[in-house]
Amino acid sequence: DAGVIQSPRHEVTEMGQEVTLRCKPISGHNSLFWYRQTMMRGLELLIYFNNNVPIDDSGMPEDRFSAKMPNASFSTLKIQPSEPRDSAVYFCASSLSQGIYEQYFGPGTRLTVT
Amino acid sequence: KNQVEQSPQSLIILEGKNCTLQCNYTVSPFSNLRWYKQDTGRGPVSLTIMTFSENTKSNGRYTATLDADTKQSSLHITASQLSDSASYICVVSKPGGGQNFVFGPGTRLSVLP
Numbered sequence: 001d002a003g004v005i006q007s008p009r010h011e012v013t014e015m016g017q018e019v020t021l022r023c024k025p026i027s028g029h030n031s032l033f034w035y036r037q038t039m040m041r042g043l044e045l046l047i048y049f050n051n052n053v054p055i056d057d058s059g060m061p062e063d064r065f066s067a068k069m070p071n072a073s074f075s076t077l078k079i080q081p082s083e084p085r086d087s088a089v090y091f092c093a094s095s096l097s098q099g100i101y102e103q104y105f106g107p108g109t110r111l112t113v114t
Numbered sequence: 115k116n117q118v119e120q121s122p123q124s125l126i127i128l129e130g131k132n133c134t135l136q137c138n139y140t141v142s143p144f145s146n147l148r149w150y151k152q153d154t155g156r157g158p159v160s161l162t163i164m165t166f167s168e169n170t171k172s173n174g175r176y177t178a179t180l181d182a183d184t185k186q187s188s189l190h191i192t193a194s195q196l197s198d199s200a201s202y203i204c205v206v207s208k209p210g211g212g213q214n215f216v217f218g219p220g221t222r223l224s225v226l227p
Contacts, residue, residue, distance in 0.1 A: 004157075043158070043203065043217045091157050100146050100165060100207075105157030 004106035006092050012112045018080040021109045024073055025094030033103060034067055034077050035091040043091075049075065050098050082113045116141045118206050118218035126224045131194055135221045137187040137204035145214070149178050149189050150203040152220070158203060161189070194225045 005024040013019055025032045033048040047057040049069045057067070064083070069075040079086055089108045095101040118139045127133050137147070146165045150158035162171045162178040164187070171178050175192045191198055201220040208214035 042219050043205075045215050093157070100163060102160045102163060105159070108157050 004092055004094055004104055006090075006106035006109050008109060009107060010110050010112075012114065013082055014114055015083055016081045017113075018078065019082045019086075019111060019113075021077040021090050021092075021111070023075045023077070023092030023106060025075070025092070026104055027073070028096070029094035029104075030072075030097045031095045031101070032069060032075050033093040033095075034075070035093065035105075036088045037091060037108075038088045046077070055098070079111075082111075084113045087111055087113050116206075116208070116216050118204055118216050120202075120204050120218040120221050122221060123219070124222040124224070126226060127194055129194060129196055129225055129227050133191050133194060133223065135189045135191075135202050135223070137189070137206075137218055139185050139187075139204075139206045139216070139218075141185075141206040141208060141216050143208055144182060144185075145207045145209045147178075147180055147187050148205040148207070149176070149187075150205065151176075152201045152203060154200070161202075191223075196225050196227060199223060199225045 007022045031050045034046040035043055037043045046059045047067045048055055052069045065079055067077045089110050091105050091108045093103040093105040095103045121136045148163050149161040151161055152158040161173050161176050164171050164180045166182050177190045180187045201222050203220045204218040206216045
């Protein structure tokens with residue numbers, strides 16, 4: 001299995017631009033998680049889906065952030081408009097289901113907003 | 115307040131030595147505790163997951179312990195290798211998942227030859 005796939009691996013954009021991050025979970029996994037990691041705040045859970053349905057988005061910092069999961073094999077995290085404080089590494093992870101299951105993380109997307 | 119603290123913040127050891135990382139939490143109610151290893155520039159990798167009833171869990175040279183009464187966990191690394199150099203993150207979950215994950219700040223381990 002290829003594991004969790006994320007694209008792009010690096011993204012540099014200017015303030016005000018729209019950014020879309022993509023994730024393909026491991027086949028057969030029903031839960032998908034989006035995380036953000038910064039030096040100052042560490043790892044933070046932004047949103048998670050179960051069976052393509054958003055279960056908890058209370059970690060999404062503000063309305064500029066949105067996430068979708070149109071099918072079991074694809075999810076996007078969109079930031080519009082982007083701001084310099086959004087610069088971080090964004091990770092996608094998947095697990096078999098909700099609950100006490102191991103989460104498998106992707107390689108992350110390093111976002112820099114100038 | 116639900117918090118997870120880890121100590122030390124960073125640690126340097128020589129290859130072949132053992133070490134122990136600490137995780138103290140105030141999260142309540144408790145569901146499970148996870149230890150992750152994160153290499154520089156990579157996503158975290160799960161090492162162990164422990165529930166309330168588990169005191170010890172091993173994964174190769176990694177052994178995690180949990181004392182749910184004192185709300186403490188430790189991760190012991192035996193016979194360290196250069197590849198153990200990484201950040202180790204403790205995550206405590208409340209029942210229900212989602213925002214009930216509370217992340218520790220991590221311990222940065224450097225193993226020197």
